Amino acid sequence: xxxxxxxFMARNGIALSVYMLGAVAxxxxxxxxxxxxxxxxxxxxxxxxQIDPSKMGGPEDVYTFVNYHFLAYGSPNNPDPFNVVDxxxxxxxxxxxxxxxxxxxxxxxPIAYYLxxxxxxxxxxxxxxxxxxxxxxxxxxxxFAFRILFGEEGTINAILVGLGLLSEPIDFVREDVALYAGLxxxxxxxxxxxxxxxxxxxxxxxIEAARDMxxxxxxxxxxxxxxxxxxxxxxxxxxxxxxxAGALAAPQILGGPSSLWFTQIIYQWFNTGSNWPRGSAxxxxxxxxxxxxxxxxxxxxxxxxxxxxx
Amino acid sequence: MTSxxxxxxxxxxxxxxFFAYLFGPLVVMSFTAFNxxxxxxxxxxxxxxxxxxxxxxxxxxxxxxxxxxLFVGIGVVLLAVPIGLAASLLMTQLQKRARSVVxxxxxxxxxxxxxxxxxSTLVFWExxxxxxxxxxxxxxxxxxxxxIIGQSTFIAxxxxxxxxxxxxxxxxxxxxxxxDLGATQTQVFRKILLPFLKPAIASAAVLAFLASFENYNTxxxxxxxxxxxxxxxxSKVRYGINPSISALAVIxxxxxxxxxxIHEYLKRKEVKTTSALVAExxxxxxxxxxxxxxxxxVGALTGLVVxxxxxxxxxxxxxxxxxxxxxxxxxxxxxxxxxxxxxxAEAKAxxxxxxxxxxxxxxxxxxxxxxxxxxxxxxxxxxxxxDLETETGADxxxxxxxQGRQYQGIFxxxxxxxxxxxxxxxx
Numbered sequence: 001x002x003x004x005x006x007x008f009m010a011r012n013g014i015a016l017s018v019y020m021l022g023a024v025a026x027x028x029x030x031x032x033x034x035x036x037x038x039x040x041x042x043x044x045x046x047x048x049x050q051i052d053p054s055k056m057g058g059p060e061d062v063y064t065f066v067n068y069h070f071l072a073y074g075s076p077n078n079p080d081p082f083n084v085v086d087x088x089x090x091x092x093x094x095x096x097x098x099x100x101x102x103x104x105x106x107x108x109x110p111i112a113y114y115l116x117x118x119x120x121x122x123x124x125x126x127x128x129x130x131x132x133x134x135x136x137x138x139x140x141x142x143x144f145a146f147r148i149l150f151g152e153e154g155t156i157n158a159i160l161v162g163l164g165l166l167s168e169p170i171d172f173v174r175e176d177v178a179l180y181a182g183l184x185x186x187x188x189x190x191x192x193x194x195x196x197x198x199x200x201x202x203x204x205x206x207i208e209a210a211r212d213m214x215x216x217x218x219x220x221x222x223x224x225x226x227x228x229x230x231x232x233x234x235x236x237x238x239x240x241x242x243x244x245a246g247a248l249a250a251p252q253i254l255g256g257p258s259s260l261w262f263t264q265i266i267y268q269w270f271n272t273g274s275n276w277p278r279g280s281a282x283x284x285x286x287x288x289x290x291x292x293x294x295x296x297x298x299x300x301x302x303x304x305x306x307x308x309x310x
Numbered sequence: 311m312t313s314x315x316x317x318x319x320x321x322x323x324x325x326x327x328f329f330a331y332l333f334g335p336l337v338v339m340s341f342t343a344f345n346x347x348x349x350x351x352x353x354x355x356x357x358x359x360x361x362x363x364x365x366x367x368x369x370x371x372x373x374x375x376x377x378x379x380l381f382v383g384i385g386v387v388l389l390a391v392p393i394g395l396a397a398s399l400l401m402t403q404l405q406k407r408a409r410s411v412v413x414x415x416x417x418x419x420x421x422x423x424x425x426x427x428x429x430s431t432l433v434f435w436e437x438x439x440x441x442x443x444x445x446x447x448x449x450x451x452x453x454x455x456x457x458i459i460g461q462s463t464f465i466a467x468x469x470x471x472x473x474x475x476x477x478x479x480x481x482x483x484x485x486x487x488x489x490d491l492g493a494t495q496t497q498v499f500r501k502i503l504l505p506f507l508k509p510a511i512a513s514a515a516v517l518a519f520l521a522s523f524e525n526y527n528t529x530x531x532x533x534x535x536x537x538x539x540x541x542x543x544x545s546k547v548r549y550g551i552n553p554s555i556s557a558l559a560v561i562x563x564x565x566x567x568x569x570x571x572i573h574e575y576l577k578r579k580e581v582k583t584t585s586a587l588v589a590e591x592x593x594x595x596x597x598x599x600x601x602x603x604x605x606x607x608v609g610a611l612t613g614l615v616v617x618x619x620x621x622x623x624x625x626x627x628x629x630x631x632x633x634x635x636x637x638x639x640x641x642x643x644x645x646x647x648x649x650x651x652x653x654x655a656e657a658k659a660x661x662x663x664x665x666x667x668x669x670x671x672x673x674x675x676x677x678x679x680x681x682x683x684x685x686x687x688x689x690x691x692x693x694x695x696x697d698l699e700t701e702t703g704a705d706x707x708x709x710x711x712x713q714g715r716q717y718q719g720i721f722x723x724x725x726x727x728x729x730x731x732x733x734x735x736x737x
Contacts, residue, residue, distance in 0.1 A: 008403065013495035023396035028415055031463045035430035042433045111328055114321065127325075129570055134332050136566040138524045140543045141559045145335035147547070148342055148350050148556075155338050155352055185331065238421065246423020249526045249540075253547050263425050263527075270429065270531060280433060287426045294421070 043067055043281035067281035086265060086282075093262040094289060097245035100183045104191040104240050105233065107184070112195035112232075113225065117204065128196075135189045143182050143253040150178035150254075174256040182254045183244045190243065191236040198232030199225065234303040238294050245290050262286055336563060343556035346635055350553040357634035363561075366554040375542035378454065379523055382538060385458035386465055386522040387515045393462065394469025394514060395507070401470075402477055417471075419464035424527030431460035432531050453536030460532040461522045468521060469514040476510035571612065 009017045044063040071090075074083035115124055115131075134142070149155050150172035157169035172178045202225065210220045226233070251261030266286070269279030342350040346357040366372065397416055401409055419427060439451040449455070480503075488498045504511075526540040533541055546555060 004405075011403070011495070012499075015496055016499055019392075020396040020400045023393045024400050024412075027393045027397065027463075027466055028412070031431075031459060031466075032415060032419055035427075035434035035463075038434040038437055039426075039430040042437075107328070110321075110324060114325065118321075129574065130329070131332070133563075133566050133570055134336055136520065136524075136569075137336060137559065137562055138540065138543065139526055140540055140547060141339070141555070141562065142335065144350075144543075144547050144551075144555055145339035145559070148339055148352075149335055151351075153349070153351055158351075185335070188332070242421050242423060246425050246527065248425055248530065249544060252544060263423070266425060266429070267530070270432075276433060280429060283423075283426045283429045287422060290423065291421075 039280045040284060042277050043284050045277045047275045047277050049276070067278040068285070070278060071282060071285060085260075089260045089265060090262050090285070092259075093245060093286075094293070096180065096183075097241050100180060100187075100244045101237050101241045103180070103184050104187060105237060108188060108191040108236070109195060109233070112192045113199055113221075115192075116196050116199035117202070117207070131189060131192060139186060139249045140253065142186060143250045146178050146182040146185065146254055147173070150181065171256075173254065174258075176256055176259055179251060179254040179256070179259070182250045183247060186247070186250055187240040187243050190239040194232040194235040194239070195229055196232070198229045202228050230301055231303050234298060234301050237297065241294065242290055245286065336559070339556050340560045340563060342553050343560045345553060346638070348552055350551060350556050356638045362553040362557040365552065366557045366561075369554060371537070371542045372539065372546070372554075372558070375537050375539040378536055379539040382454060382457050382461070382529075383519045383522040385454070386461050387518045389458060390462040390466040390518045391469050391511065391514050393466040394471075394518075395473055395511070397466065397470045398473035398477055399503075401474065417467050420467050422464075424464070424525065425531065427463050428460050428528035428531030431456055431463065431528070432534075435459070451534070453532065453534040456532035456534070457529050457536075457538070460528045461525050464528075465518045465521050468517055472514040472517060473507065473510050476507055480506060 008021075012020065044065070044067070046061065046064055046066065048061055070083065071086055072082055074080065074086070115127055119127060147154070151157070152169050152171050152173070154172070156172070157166070160166040161169055206224055206228075207220055210224050211217075215223070246263060247261065248263045248267060251264055252267075255261060255264070262282070263286070266279050266282045269275045269282060273279070338352060339350070341352045343362050344358050344360070345352060345355055346359040346361065347355075397412070401412060401416075404412060435450040435456050439445065439448040443449065484502055484506075485498055488502055489495075493501070524540065526544060529538055530541055530544065543555065543558075
């Protein structure tokens, strides 16, 4: 380590070495690692700051599992065997995020394949460029657009009622249709590009060869394209799953009045609830679950973490 | 028809549907910006108007949010781009094992939910403030400071990826040659590496600014008492809205399209110069893996936009928004009058059946709601009705309720209240 440091200093000179090491240390230690550790620490504390600030740092300021316990079982006078609201919302969020991911994968794989292997020249460029454009529009504005479309007085209801397909407008927001459509929409690009990048590097001759030997197109995809595109698919699924499980804007805007997203509960603990330790505990549970699920997924599909984000 | 033909049509249809899903919402939203209806919608089309752009520009909260978003964005560029650059340079000089460790830690902020990043930043700096400075609401517990730090945590990773991609094409021979010729390390960095990375610095800066500008999940926690454009937008969209938000979207979409066209133009120019260089037998600057023949009709598209703008202006010559609004209000009045008569008849039949009046409390409540939206142009018909209130209070209230639900039901603050209530109580 010291040897490396000496070599590094000699190679880059003092000014550059200090800049590089300093900036990376600031980033990795002060901005990434320490805040996470502090959050972890915070999640094991009592909420003395709000209840009784004088007890902070005193003998009663000890580590506790009370916040995690609350997520699982609710307050002590909760009649149910577990914390029905929070636990339900938690699992609903995770499951919904999984379905959003599957939906996006099914939707985007054909498009990514088409862009990478079938479309050529100017057309492909135009399509790729037009894919990017919607994603420079703010996430909130995109959700807002879905609100306009799916509202009870929204465009879709107006069209359906106008065509006589419906007699009464459907409340898509209450039914969560708007939320899922909006979430699926929000992360399309993050699914398409990793798959596109990998499939583009697939040698066309491999597909030709498979076709010449009489493989059906279904078989070509199953045996040639998909195995090859696996890192891209995993990376896309990871991004979409993480982002939709951690989404806040879309559920706030598109969620029905009674349906919550887990991030909204966290948000409430930090705002109206004024219980930061509990909010931190909830955030940690969310993060760990997501990371764990992704790691399991990677293990199953045999993809390394270094391949993500490329 | 052959099966290949069917396949082609199916693929074409799929792509068409996909892009309809991609652009449909944005197109509809753009149109709502030009409808005079109080509520952003296109289905009852009232009048073509540009008034929402006025409303938008005069909105103090949004404009204030815009200013702080710009400020935060510049701060993030200044912090995240140098960090990303340093990390990418360091990465190229590490051994394989160390590199993969640093790489994993460095890209982890991209994978961690933005909410978590915001929370950890907030908790950390609040604690630093309390412990190190010994005060509450000190220097570190500042909305702008924490937002810049919190956003830079993951935006620096984006910047790093941009730099790493560019560095892969760097020829280390250049560096060695300069060193052999007696240049110092700093000189090599300034004269060789930085010029080579210049395009990457530009694109990393643009990317960082845009990512900061549109970030919400992290910002909403770290911004504390300040507000950025996204947090203002979020509260506006949640609590009652008007089409000025759509007007903002139109502006952003227009800017995006414009920059896409400019980008395409520059790219084309670059390719032209590169191919000219190639023709002269000089080495190419960047190794394009798959050169595309550029055939996007940028000129034709621009022409189309200009022509449609001119056509729009020509049609707008003899058009008067106020006149149209009065007409629509009149139509609405007639419509609601008819609706009211119908309700009256229904209520009368009901009253005869039950022999009882509507409860006074409900009436009072709903009358209150009626006044909230009384200034909406679409509710003009109702204003006239309020004269009759004394006689037909209950019926008018029922109607107001109907109307209220029609326009604001889904954004009903009551609904949001419910959402908040459903959280477990603080103990």
